[in-house]
Amino acid sequence: MIPAAVEYTRPSTVDAAIEVLADEDAKVLAGGQSLIPLLRLRLSAPTVLVDLGALADLRGVRQDGDDLVIGAMTTYDAILRDPLVGRYAPLLAAATQTVGDRQVRHLGTIGGSLAHADPAGDLPAVSLALDATMEVTGASGTRSVPATEFFVDYLTTALAPGELLTAVRVPNNRVAQGWALVGVAALCRRDNGNIADIRVALANMAPTPVRATAVETALTGAQAHHTAIIPACDRAAEGTSPADDLSASAGYRRHLACVLTKRAITGCIAGYVDET
Ligand SMILES: Cc1cc2nc3c(=O)[nH]c(=O)nc-3n(C[C@H](O)[C@H](O)[C@H](O)COP(=O)(O)OP(=O)(O)OC[C@H]3O[C@@H](n4cnc5c(N)ncnc54)[C@H](O)[C@@H]3O)c2cc1C
Incomplete structure (x- = not known):
């Protein structure tokens, strides 16, 4: 099916994205792997689509003290290839490897997967196991939501209307010494x-x-x-x-x-x- 007509915007800053999201009928578009099928089936019919594709600040993995901080727009493919993820959060790399096919992994994002909160999704459960924390930004500022409080119901998270998931913070689970017993x-x-x-x-x-x-x-x-x-x-x-x-x-x-x-x-x- 063809989606209903929708206004499209591609902001270049998080602040600008938050401003558009103040419109209660606005919807975030990340990799589109879950949202586009819903739009095509007209199960979701926002008036404005806010494409996060130009927000370079939301892409990539960096180390912050003992934590890994993964930008919400980091694709599955980028997570799989990231040496920090491989070293400090191998569970995330292993789970990402099994998501969908190459196209889904090339376009789909960690933020989209977590915000979509599909109970059959791989990364929501992994974020719980890793004791991750979601970094969320809205008009009233930024807050941190532990994974244990983020998933509220079927396809429903603790994100309030107008809020954006900007990053996922994963504690470093690597032990300092790894001498083999055998x-x-x-x-x-x-x-x-x-x-x-x-x-x-x-x-x-x-x-x-x-x-x-x-x-x-x-x-x-x-x-x-x-x-x-x-x-x-x-x-x-x-x-x-x-x-x-x-x-x-x-x-x-x-x-x-x-x-x-x-x-x-x-x-x-x-x-x-x-x-x-
Ligand atoms: C063929 C196919 C196979 C798949 N197989 C698997 C699988 O094996 N395992 C699995 O876990 N998943 C699978 N998926 C789902 C896939 O992981 C999706 O990519 C993911 O659920 C959504 O990520 P996205 O970046 O495409 O988000 P989008 O589809 O763009 O968005 C999904 C939802 O999240 C919201 N959203 C996105 N980003 C943000 C953000 N930063 N802040 C706030 N809200 C946001 C959107 O508004 C939308 O409601 C599959 C999908 C397809 C099409």
């Missing part, structure tokens, strides 16, 4: 459903990094199937001499080596290209 690196080459070649290396299971040779021997030439992989991985700690210290017991490290080897090899096989 680490596993695996590479494999598959040939016709069998494992033609496999290398598995373990960190922190001996005074030096070591190869899990029992696993490699058991799996070389075996079927690339969990019936072969699981029992082979139970042998990951064979021949190792892990430390027994304040961080973990030797027994726990042996157990972890088996669990992580299973995950690494399963991931390797599932994501197989030529060598993973």
